[in-house]
Amino acid sequence: MENVKLAVIFYSMGGTNYQLAKWAAEGAKEIGAEVKVLKVEELAPESVIEANEGWKATVEATKDVPVATSEDLEWADAIIFSVPTRFGNIPSQMKQFLDIQGGLWASGKTVNKVVSGMTSAQNPHGGQEATLLSLYTSMMHWGAIIAAPGFTDPAVIGAGGNPYGTSVSVNQDGEMVEDVEAAVKHQAKRTVTVAEWVKKGNQ
Amino acid sequence: MENVKLAVIFYSMGGTNYQLAKWAAEGAKEIGAEVKVLKVEELAPESVIEANEGWKATVEATKDVPVATSEDLEWADAIIFSVPTRFGNIPSQMKQFLDIQGGLWASGKTVNKVVSGMTSAQNPHGGQEATLLSLYTSMMHWGAIIAAPGFTDPAVIGAGGNPYGTSVSVNQDGEMVEDVEAAVKHQAKRTVTVAEWVKKGNQ
């Protein structure tokens, strides 16, 4: 394939969205994409993180993951965002990352990025749709091309049938309830494939 | 309680939303509300309905349910809408019912109705959030007061944790997957209770 560049950008407190990001990277690489897995800056004070075992463990597990930059966005042909839901919307950490891209946006460099999103929540209907729809609203401001999975593969149905992007429920112990790996990989491949079409066509 | 009048307005093809509507009516009556259960006009041709066993059965089962009118809306202090999702939005049958209320709306008679919504879908994430959010967008045009359930009762969590309104998944055989009866009744009581506050205060 055309050498498609994919940035998988996540925020993760309990590890779920980091795992989703890694699965997306695996899926994308299987069809030849060049992939960067990137996190966004934490906004919470260290003392709060220290007091939470799971959060602390995630910060430790992701300490070598590079922080996403405007240059990464410029580099990317495709972007997959992965975030937990916070009251039916993306977390402030990811919002902050989007908000500071005003310069990139004003220079037209966010245009025609092919994007999709993934999310997680404690409750099956606790923002798993709304969070992705909020993300896509912002992406339209960027002039991005939205390639949500729809029902383009049986894996989508198997993972709970979220046409806006793969989403997963997380139980009290921080474990994923549904097996969404196949859906994530399908979504990654679809996002990359559409990005390849756009990249080739747009040359 | 103050004599609160509740209109439960549904569209149902397979029977699920008729059942949700009846549970809502039961819940509301338990706390003394006066309730009308009402359907909206069908738009599908009879030949299509005849060819579908489940649909035909629902039409038969609801044949004595009155069709909702502008007068019913004017009469009501509270309204609960119940609809299946159609591509992440309310069905055209319910949209048609809303659309033809231009006269009522222009005369200010939709203002301060206390509303909430319920929905169903084949997939857990197949529009169970998005459909309710679309409904509420229209309700803001009406000047309605939105009293979504949030997480105001453990029954909400038990039913899948949809803060926007009770939602249920329906399997291939048309059966509800989750037990949402308690969540529906809680939602109905909450909607009626808020409507009672508004009615008393607004006198």
Place this chain on the structure above:
Amino acid sequence: MENVKLAVIFYSMGGTNYQLAKWAAEGAKEIGAEVKVLKVEELAPESVIEANEGWKATVEATKDVPVATSEDLEWADAIIFSVPTRFGNIPSQMKQFLDIQGGLWASGKTVNKVVSGMTSAQNPHGGQEATLLSLYTSMMHWGAIIAAPGFTDPAVIGAGGNPYGTSVSVNQDGEMVEDVEAAVKHQAKRTVTVAEWVKKGNQ
């Protein structure tokens, strides 16, 4: 260019969205697209239409415009929808058209259509954003690829800066308040161009 097929599907009561549709068709043809301008079925009773001069005139003006069908959707590489807002959501007439595509959807034939939307309202903020976002939610169910205009051309800013799609305010006399012709044509060209990339890549 690759022979891109565009369906411009509108609902119009006062003529505005028919005009937007025609401008979109012009823009698309300028870059070589094959275009069909199509209306959706009216749901209002004839007596209501007869009693409204502007509506009656629009029905008359569009009487030779073909009604959109599933075959048209299957034929199209790109689709532009144009509808007035009705309480912050698409009108029931268009929702009905979407809802009856269950067969097409189930056979996977809505996948990878490149789509965008246009709208109109009496008030600048009377649903000009919300209506388009509702449309796109449904399009994600279809597995469509969403190519909203974003801020990809100065004409978008000139027309009121709606990144979700061109929108226009309509005054009491049914006249458009802003000059959106250039924005519509830009949007049509962008939608067709992205569709060309997708079509070529997807062969």
Place this chain on the structure above:
Amino acid sequence: MENVKLAVIFYSMGGTNYQLAKWAAEGAKEIGAEVKVLKVEELAPESVIEANEGWKATVEATKDVPVATSEDLEWADAIIFSVPTRFGNIPSQMKQFLDIQGGLWASGKTVNKVVSGMTSAQNPHGGQEATLLSLYTSMMHWGAIIAAPGFTDPAVIGAGGNPYGTSVSVNQDGEMVEDVEAAVKHQAKRTVTVAEWVKKGNQ
């Protein structure tokens, strides 16, 4: 009136939303509400603010405004949020404030707050609807009661007819394009009035 407590919580970079907040406070006080005007924490580094004249001036002008806390939310019967749009969604600064209310939310203390929102943008359709709808999605998670203005007063139409909340366009010089003062005051009175009904009824 019953002693209704209103928190007007804003984020402002250029001064517009601080002004909207002050008008809301004035309107609410005219009908006897007890009002706190509160800002949320800035997330941007000081060096960035220093380099921007308008931003620096706003920080200076609001330096004595208290930062909103969980206690303020608990204290309030009604909340009006006022934020600029950032890519069709609330700014990260306000999102951060919402996100850190997990403790308050888990203890049920966000329930039955009566809320509405206000916003601003450079473009008439640059998120003036979408930003408010995103805010309300989060408010449903809180179990809040949403009292958007709808079209409950001619001032709403005069200000651009945004039924979701007052919104204003801001030109290149940071000046408001439309005169929205009356609409803001109406919205504040409506929010407080509904909160009074809820408070009285809920005793």
